[in-house]
Amino acid sequence: MNEARLTNLIKLVAQNLDREAFGELFDALAPRVKGTLRKRGLDREAAEDVMQDVLLSIWIKAGLFDPARGSLMGWVYTITRNASIDRARRQKPSVSLDLIEWEPADQSESSEDRVLRLSANENLKSAMTLVPADQLVIIRMAFEQDLSQSEIASRLKLPLGTVKSRMRLAYARMRKCIEENQ
Protein backbone atom coordinates (compact mmCIF):
# COMPACT_ATOMS: atom_id res chain seq x y z
CA MET A 1 0.00 0.00 0.00
CA ASN A 2 1.39 3.41 -0.86
CA GLU A 3 2.28 6.20 1.52
CA ALA A 4 -0.52 8.53 0.32
CA ARG A 5 -3.17 5.90 1.03
CA LEU A 6 -1.71 5.14 4.46
CA THR A 7 -1.52 8.84 5.29
CA ASN A 8 -5.13 9.26 4.32
CA LEU A 9 -6.14 6.36 6.55
CA ILE A 10 -4.29 7.75 9.57
CA LYS A 11 -6.04 11.09 9.01
CA LEU A 12 -9.42 9.34 9.11
CA VAL A 13 -8.40 7.61 12.33
CA ALA A 14 -7.22 10.89 13.88
CA GLN A 15 -10.21 12.98 12.84
CA ASN A 16 -13.11 10.56 12.99
CA LEU A 17 -11.87 7.69 15.15
CA ASP A 18 -12.68 5.64 12.06
CA ARG A 19 -12.41 1.97 13.07
CA GLU A 20 -12.71 0.76 9.51
CA ALA A 21 -9.79 2.89 8.39
CA PHE A 22 -7.82 1.60 11.37
CA GLY A 23 -8.65 -1.97 10.36
CA GLU A 24 -7.15 -1.30 6.94
CA LEU A 25 -4.06 0.23 8.53
CA PHE A 26 -3.76 -2.81 10.77
CA ASP A 27 -3.80 -5.15 7.76
CA ALA A 28 -1.14 -3.09 5.99
CA LEU A 29 1.18 -2.50 8.94
CA ALA A 30 0.84 -5.35 11.46
CA PRO A 31 2.60 -8.07 9.37
CA ARG A 32 5.57 -5.77 8.67
CA VAL A 33 5.81 -4.54 12.26
CA LYS A 34 5.81 -8.15 13.41
CA GLY A 35 8.47 -9.03 10.83
CA THR A 36 10.64 -6.13 12.03
CA LEU A 37 10.32 -7.17 15.67
CA ARG A 38 11.25 -10.79 14.89
CA LYS A 39 14.32 -9.60 13.00
CA ARG A 40 15.31 -7.48 16.01
CA GLY A 41 15.50 -10.69 18.00
CA LEU A 42 12.14 -10.90 19.79
CA ASP A 43 10.70 -14.41 20.03
CA ARG A 44 7.39 -15.28 18.41
CA GLU A 45 5.28 -14.56 21.48
CA ALA A 46 7.04 -11.29 22.36
CA ALA A 47 6.85 -10.10 18.74
CA GLU A 48 3.11 -10.74 18.72
CA ASP A 49 2.63 -8.88 22.05
CA VAL A 50 4.73 -5.89 21.08
CA MET A 51 3.15 -5.73 17.62
CA GLN A 52 -0.27 -5.41 19.30
CA ASP A 53 1.07 -2.65 21.57
CA VAL A 54 2.54 -0.80 18.57
CA LEU A 55 -0.74 -0.94 16.66
CA LEU A 56 -2.61 0.25 19.75
CA SER A 57 -0.14 3.15 20.04
CA ILE A 58 -0.82 4.08 16.43
CA TRP A 59 -4.53 4.39 17.30
CA ILE A 60 -3.82 6.36 20.46
CA LYS A 61 -1.32 8.74 18.84
CA ALA A 62 -2.85 9.13 15.40
CA GLY A 63 -3.66 12.78 16.21
CA LEU A 64 0.04 13.50 16.74
CA PHE A 65 1.15 12.32 13.33
CA ASP A 66 2.05 15.22 11.05
CA PRO A 67 2.89 14.35 7.42
CA ALA A 68 4.88 17.59 7.09
CA ARG A 69 7.34 16.15 9.60
CA GLY A 70 8.14 12.93 7.83
CA SER A 71 6.58 9.80 6.44
CA LEU A 72 4.04 7.56 8.12
CA MET A 73 6.39 4.59 7.78
CA GLY A 74 9.16 6.54 9.54
CA TRP A 75 6.75 7.38 12.35
CA VAL A 76 5.57 3.78 12.66
CA TYR A 77 9.19 2.64 12.67
CA THR A 78 9.96 5.02 15.57
CA ILE A 79 7.06 3.66 17.61
CA THR A 80 8.15 0.08 16.84
CA ARG A 81 11.76 0.78 17.79
CA ASN A 82 10.84 2.47 21.08
CA ALA A 83 8.43 -0.33 21.97
CA SER A 84 11.09 -2.95 21.38
CA ILE A 85 13.58 -1.04 23.57
CA ASP A 86 10.95 -0.62 26.30
CA ARG A 87 10.18 -4.35 26.10
CA ALA A 88 13.83 -5.24 26.59
CA ARG A 89 13.92 -3.31 29.86
CA ARG A 90 10.41 -4.10 31.03
CA GLN A 91 11.41 -5.01 34.57
CA LYS A 92 13.44 -1.85 35.13
CA PRO A 93 12.25 1.41 36.67
CA SER A 94 10.82 2.60 33.49
CA VAL A 95 11.00 5.83 31.60
CA SER A 96 9.03 6.03 28.42
CA LEU A 97 11.28 6.64 25.46
CA ASP A 98 8.34 7.56 23.36
CA LEU A 99 8.64 11.28 23.97
CA ILE A 100 9.10 14.39 21.89
CA GLU A 101 10.33 13.19 18.55
CA TRP A 102 7.10 14.14 16.92
CA GLU A 103 5.89 17.33 18.47
CA PRO A 104 4.70 20.06 16.08
CA ALA A 105 7.01 22.23 14.04
CA ASP A 106 8.99 24.77 15.95
CA GLN A 107 9.22 28.40 14.83
CA SER A 108 12.90 28.56 15.67
CA GLU A 109 13.86 26.01 13.03
CA SER A 110 15.78 27.22 10.02
CA SER A 111 14.65 26.62 6.45
CA GLU A 112 17.46 24.10 6.08
CA ASP A 113 15.98 22.05 8.90
CA ARG A 114 12.57 22.19 7.31
CA VAL A 115 13.91 20.81 4.04
CA LEU A 116 15.05 17.78 5.91
CA ARG A 117 11.86 17.28 7.85
CA LEU A 118 9.91 17.24 4.59
CA SER A 119 11.96 14.27 3.48
CA ALA A 120 9.70 11.90 1.64
CA ASN A 121 9.99 8.22 2.08
CA GLU A 122 10.13 7.81 -1.71
CA ASN A 123 13.25 9.98 -1.98
CA LEU A 124 14.98 7.96 0.66
CA LYS A 125 14.15 4.73 -1.10
CA SER A 126 15.97 5.93 -4.19
CA ALA A 127 18.79 7.33 -2.03
CA MET A 128 19.25 3.93 -0.45
CA THR A 129 19.90 2.30 -3.82
CA LEU A 130 22.88 4.64 -4.29
CA VAL A 131 24.54 3.83 -0.97
CA PRO A 132 27.70 1.74 -1.53
CA ALA A 133 27.47 -1.90 -0.44
CA ASP A 134 29.90 -1.51 2.50
CA GLN A 135 27.67 1.20 3.99
CA LEU A 136 24.41 -0.59 3.21
CA VAL A 137 25.56 -3.65 5.16
CA ILE A 138 26.02 -1.41 8.21
CA ILE A 139 22.61 0.24 7.76
CA ARG A 140 20.94 -3.16 7.69
CA MET A 141 22.90 -4.55 10.63
CA ALA A 142 21.94 -1.54 12.77
CA PHE A 143 18.36 -0.90 11.70
CA GLU A 144 17.23 -4.45 11.06
CA GLN A 145 19.31 -6.64 13.31
CA ASP A 146 19.58 -4.20 16.20
CA LEU A 147 23.38 -4.46 16.40
CA SER A 148 25.38 -1.75 18.18
CA GLN A 149 28.36 0.02 16.65
CA SER A 150 30.81 -2.21 18.51
CA GLU A 151 28.90 -5.40 17.66
CA ILE A 152 28.99 -4.42 13.99
CA ALA A 153 32.72 -3.68 14.29
CA SER A 154 33.45 -7.11 15.72
CA ARG A 155 31.25 -8.98 13.20
CA LEU A 156 32.83 -7.22 10.24
CA LYS A 157 36.29 -7.29 11.86
CA LEU A 158 36.62 -3.53 11.42
CA PRO A 159 37.88 -0.84 13.81
CA LEU A 160 35.04 0.95 15.63
CA GLY A 161 36.13 4.23 14.03
CA THR A 162 35.60 2.77 10.56
CA VAL A 163 32.07 1.66 11.43
CA LYS A 164 31.29 5.13 12.76
CA SER A 165 32.72 6.86 9.70
CA ARG A 166 30.72 4.60 7.35
CA MET A 167 27.58 5.46 9.33
CA ARG A 168 28.36 9.15 8.88
CA LEU A 169 28.95 8.69 5.16
CA ALA A 170 25.75 6.71 4.65
CA TYR A 171 23.75 9.26 6.61
CA ALA A 172 25.31 12.22 4.77
CA ARG A 173 24.73 10.60 1.39
CA MET A 174 21.06 10.03 2.12
CA ARG A 175 20.59 13.55 3.45
CA LYS A 176 22.15 14.95 0.29
CA CYS A 177 19.96 12.83 -1.91
CA ILE A 178 16.82 13.92 -0.04
CA GLU A 179 17.78 17.57 -0.41
CA GLU A 180 18.53 17.24 -4.12
CA ASN A 181 15.17 15.59 -4.68
CA GLN A 182 13.14 18.30 -3.01
Add this chain to the structure above:
Amino acid sequence: MTVNHHLDEATLFAFGAGTLQFSLTVLVKAHLELCPKCRCAAVAASEIGGVLLGEQDELAVGVESKAAVMERIGTATLHRLPVRTVRREDEMPNVLRSLLKDANFDSLKWKKAGPGLAVIKLQKSDEEPGFFGLLRIEPGRKMPDHGHGGTELTLVLQGAYEDAMGHFGRGDIADLDESDIHTPVVTGDVACICLVANDAPTRFQSWPARLVQRFIGI
Protein backbone atom coordinates in the same frame (compact mmCIF):
# COMPACT_ATOMS: atom_id res chain seq x y z
CA MET B 1 19.21 29.53 24.08
CA THR B 2 21.20 28.65 20.99
CA VAL B 3 22.69 25.22 20.79
CA ASN B 4 26.12 25.23 19.16
CA HIS B 5 27.42 21.73 19.79
CA HIS B 6 25.45 18.87 18.31
CA LEU B 7 25.37 15.10 18.14
CA ASP B 8 27.79 13.24 15.90
CA GLU B 9 25.93 11.82 12.89
CA ALA B 10 27.15 8.32 13.74
CA THR B 11 25.45 8.70 17.16
CA LEU B 12 22.22 9.93 15.55
CA PHE B 13 22.39 6.99 13.18
CA ALA B 14 22.76 4.50 16.06
CA PHE B 15 20.01 6.28 17.99
CA GLY B 16 17.75 6.08 14.93
CA ALA B 17 18.39 2.36 14.76
CA GLY B 18 17.67 2.03 18.50
CA THR B 19 21.01 0.38 19.23
CA LEU B 20 22.52 2.81 21.75
CA GLN B 21 22.65 1.55 25.31
CA PHE B 22 19.94 2.90 27.62
CA SER B 23 22.00 5.64 29.31
CA LEU B 24 23.22 7.06 25.98
CA THR B 25 19.66 6.88 24.61
CA VAL B 26 18.42 9.02 27.52
CA LEU B 27 21.24 11.52 26.86
CA VAL B 28 20.29 11.78 23.19
CA LYS B 29 16.60 12.17 24.09
CA ALA B 30 17.41 14.95 26.56
CA HIS B 31 19.51 16.78 23.96
CA LEU B 32 16.76 16.43 21.35
CA GLU B 33 14.36 18.18 23.72
CA LEU B 34 16.68 21.18 23.74
CA CYS B 35 17.88 21.14 20.12
CA PRO B 36 15.52 21.59 17.12
CA LYS B 37 18.31 20.93 14.65
CA CYS B 38 19.17 17.49 16.01
CA ARG B 39 15.44 16.76 16.39
CA CYS B 40 15.07 17.12 12.62
CA ALA B 41 18.14 15.03 12.01
CA ALA B 42 16.72 12.32 14.28
CA VAL B 43 13.50 12.26 12.28
CA ALA B 44 15.61 11.82 9.14
CA ALA B 45 17.36 8.85 10.74
CA SER B 46 13.98 7.31 11.58
CA GLU B 47 13.06 7.64 7.92
CA ILE B 48 15.76 5.07 7.12
CA GLY B 49 13.95 2.68 9.46
CA GLY B 50 10.69 3.59 7.72
CA VAL B 51 12.04 2.56 4.33
CA LEU B 52 13.29 -0.75 5.71
CA LEU B 53 9.97 -1.31 7.49
CA GLY B 54 8.22 -0.91 4.14
CA GLU B 55 10.47 -3.55 2.60
CA GLN B 56 10.12 -5.94 5.52
CA ASP B 57 8.89 -9.50 4.96
CA GLU B 58 5.29 -9.75 6.10
CA LEU B 59 4.65 -12.25 8.88
CA ALA B 60 1.20 -13.78 9.19
CA VAL B 61 -1.02 -12.07 11.76
CA GLY B 62 -4.01 -14.07 12.96
CA VAL B 63 -7.60 -12.82 12.95
CA GLU B 64 -7.73 -13.24 16.73
CA SER B 65 -4.77 -10.88 17.02
CA LYS B 66 -6.58 -8.21 15.03
CA ALA B 67 -9.76 -8.80 17.06
CA ALA B 68 -7.77 -8.30 20.29
CA VAL B 69 -6.40 -4.94 19.12
CA MET B 70 -9.78 -3.80 17.81
CA GLU B 71 -11.21 -4.51 21.24
CA ARG B 72 -8.43 -2.63 23.03
CA ILE B 73 -8.87 0.52 20.92
CA GLY B 74 -12.46 0.73 22.18
CA THR B 75 -11.24 1.57 25.68
CA ALA B 76 -7.94 3.33 24.96
CA THR B 77 -7.35 6.90 26.09
CA LEU B 78 -6.28 9.01 23.17
CA HIS B 79 -3.25 11.27 23.11
CA ARG B 80 -4.34 14.38 21.35
CA LEU B 81 -1.84 16.79 22.81
CA PRO B 82 1.86 16.47 22.18
CA VAL B 83 4.29 16.22 25.06
CA ARG B 84 5.12 19.74 26.14
CA THR B 85 8.60 20.74 25.07
CA VAL B 86 11.12 22.38 27.35
CA ARG B 87 10.74 26.13 27.13
CA ARG B 88 11.98 27.77 30.30
CA GLU B 89 15.70 28.28 30.62
CA ASP B 90 16.00 26.34 33.87
CA GLU B 91 13.59 23.54 32.98
CA MET B 92 14.69 19.94 33.15
CA PRO B 93 14.18 17.82 30.02
CA ASN B 94 11.10 15.58 30.35
CA VAL B 95 13.07 12.37 29.95
CA LEU B 96 15.32 13.28 32.87
CA ARG B 97 12.47 14.49 35.04
CA SER B 98 10.69 11.18 34.60
CA LEU B 99 13.86 9.31 35.59
CA LEU B 100 14.54 11.46 38.67
CA LYS B 101 10.89 11.87 39.68
CA ASP B 102 11.85 15.43 40.50
CA ALA B 103 11.98 18.64 38.52
CA ASN B 104 14.38 20.66 40.62
CA PHE B 105 18.18 20.27 40.64
CA ASP B 106 18.50 21.84 44.10
CA SER B 107 16.30 19.31 45.87
CA LEU B 108 18.23 16.30 44.54
CA LYS B 109 20.50 14.32 46.86
CA TRP B 110 23.93 15.34 45.56
CA LYS B 111 26.86 13.28 46.77
CA LYS B 112 30.13 15.13 47.30
CA ALA B 113 32.84 13.59 45.17
CA GLY B 114 35.76 15.97 45.56
CA PRO B 115 36.48 19.69 45.89
CA GLY B 116 33.77 21.53 44.00
CA LEU B 117 32.35 18.34 42.54
CA ALA B 118 29.08 16.57 43.36
CA VAL B 119 27.52 13.57 41.67
CA ILE B 120 24.17 11.82 41.35
CA LYS B 121 24.30 8.37 39.84
CA LEU B 122 21.32 7.31 37.78
CA GLN B 123 20.09 3.78 37.37
CA LYS B 124 21.40 2.05 34.29
CA SER B 125 19.89 -0.83 32.42
CA ASP B 126 21.03 -4.39 33.18
CA GLU B 127 24.78 -4.85 33.05
CA GLU B 128 25.32 -1.75 30.97
CA PRO B 129 28.95 -0.56 31.25
CA GLY B 130 30.17 2.95 32.07
CA PHE B 131 28.95 5.90 34.13
CA PHE B 132 25.47 7.41 33.97
CA GLY B 133 24.59 10.39 36.11
CA LEU B 134 24.62 14.08 36.83
CA LEU B 135 27.73 16.08 37.70
CA ARG B 136 27.65 19.46 39.42
CA ILE B 137 30.89 21.38 39.20
CA GLU B 138 31.34 24.69 41.01
CA PRO B 139 32.38 27.89 39.17
CA GLY B 140 36.07 28.10 38.33
CA ARG B 141 36.68 24.40 38.96
CA LYS B 142 38.06 22.10 36.37
CA MET B 143 37.70 18.40 35.76
CA PRO B 144 41.03 16.55 35.63
CA ASP B 145 42.42 15.80 32.14
CA HIS B 146 40.68 12.74 30.88
CA GLY B 147 40.03 10.61 27.83
CA HIS B 148 37.40 7.99 27.20
CA GLY B 149 37.38 4.25 26.73
CA GLY B 150 34.47 4.45 24.29
CA THR B 151 31.70 6.93 23.55
CA GLU B 152 30.98 9.65 26.09
CA LEU B 153 28.09 12.09 25.86
CA THR B 154 27.97 15.19 28.09
CA LEU B 155 24.93 17.44 27.99
CA VAL B 156 25.04 20.83 29.73
CA LEU B 157 21.80 21.53 31.62
CA GLN B 158 22.87 24.56 33.64
CA GLY B 159 25.84 26.92 33.57
CA ALA B 160 28.71 26.44 31.14
CA TYR B 161 32.18 25.02 30.71
CA GLU B 162 35.02 25.45 28.26
CA ASP B 163 37.64 23.11 26.91
CA ALA B 164 39.78 22.83 23.79
CA MET B 165 36.63 22.11 21.77
CA GLY B 166 35.00 25.39 22.71
CA HIS B 167 32.36 26.87 24.98
CA PHE B 168 29.53 24.56 26.08
CA GLY B 169 26.35 26.13 27.46
CA ARG B 170 22.86 24.82 28.17
CA GLY B 171 21.69 22.39 25.49
CA ASP B 172 25.17 21.84 24.05
CA ILE B 173 26.33 18.26 23.87
CA ALA B 174 29.89 16.95 23.70
CA ASP B 175 29.91 13.71 21.72
CA LEU B 176 33.37 12.29 22.28
CA ASP B 177 35.14 9.03 21.61
CA GLU B 178 38.38 7.35 22.62
CA SER B 179 40.55 9.70 20.60
CA ASP B 180 39.44 12.80 22.51
CA ILE B 181 41.19 14.02 25.68
CA HIS B 182 39.93 17.17 27.37
CA THR B 183 40.07 19.33 30.51
CA PRO B 184 36.73 21.08 31.01
CA VAL B 185 36.79 24.28 33.10
CA VAL B 186 33.57 25.75 34.48
CA THR B 187 33.01 29.35 33.41
CA GLY B 188 30.59 31.99 34.65
CA ASP B 189 29.30 32.36 38.19
CA VAL B 190 26.87 29.46 38.52
CA ALA B 191 27.66 25.80 39.02
CA CYS B 192 27.70 23.75 35.85
CA ILE B 193 25.31 20.78 35.85
CA CYS B 194 25.86 18.14 33.20
CA LEU B 195 24.18 14.88 32.38
CA VAL B 196 26.91 12.40 31.48
CA ALA B 197 26.83 8.88 30.08
CA ASN B 198 29.58 6.72 28.67
CA ASP B 199 29.95 3.12 27.64
CA ALA B 200 33.41 2.49 29.10
CA PRO B 201 35.28 3.88 32.11
CA THR B 202 36.71 7.40 31.88
CA ARG B 203 40.51 7.46 31.56
CA PHE B 204 42.00 10.07 33.86
CA GLN B 205 45.53 11.15 33.02
CA SER B 206 46.79 11.78 36.56
CA TRP B 207 47.07 9.28 39.43
CA PRO B 208 45.21 11.42 42.05
CA ALA B 209 42.25 11.61 39.70
CA ARG B 210 42.40 7.87 39.13
CA LEU B 211 42.39 7.37 42.88
CA VAL B 212 39.27 9.52 43.31
CA GLN B 213 37.68 7.67 40.41
CA ARG B 214 37.61 4.47 42.48
CA PHE B 215 35.37 6.15 45.03
CA ILE B 216 33.00 8.01 42.79
CA GLY B 217 32.80 5.45 40.00
CA ILE B 218 32.99 7.78 37.01
